[in-house]
Amino acid sequence: MKKYIGIFYGPTGGSTEKVAKLIANEFGNIADLYPVKEATPTMINNYDIIIFGCSTIGSETWNGESSGSDWDNFRPELKKIQVQGKLFAFFGTGNSVTYPRNFVDAMGILAKDLIAEGAQVIGQWPTDGYTFTDSEAVIDGKFIGLPIDEDYEADKTISRVKGWVELVKKYI
16 A cells, blocks of 8 residues: 655745755655645644654744744644554754754654654654754654755755655655
8 A cells, every 4th residue: 555645844935845845846746745834633644654844943942932933833733643553754954053052953852742642753864964062853863854954054955855755765
């Protein structure tokens, strides 16, 4: 049976949307693409493989006052997502030079929320080739998903996306 992929990303209009579109293009007609601000748990539950993409915001943002970001608004809905029998993958955009202590933190925070609910995660990515000080997205020595730095490493985006999509395709 062919598994279908739902890609949910936020925010719109920047690097995260650009990378989401690149990833969707690599998967072709087996992937659907949605801004998370338009998503519902019911929509997400329709997919076998769910990819979440977000931009870096530090843990201090999600753990503090409401930021009003797309993911901040959707985060309470995560508990309504059916995690059993599904596979989850993540990508995050960030700036490793200006924010080396929070590089793609949001990706890690989001993943940890779902792991706590019992989600099975695929698409872990090596930290080799990245320069950063700390990241909530590093779990067991690897990034929990694909980190992209469009500000300082845009020249590596295409090859990283292609490599990561091939990794995720192994589960289809």
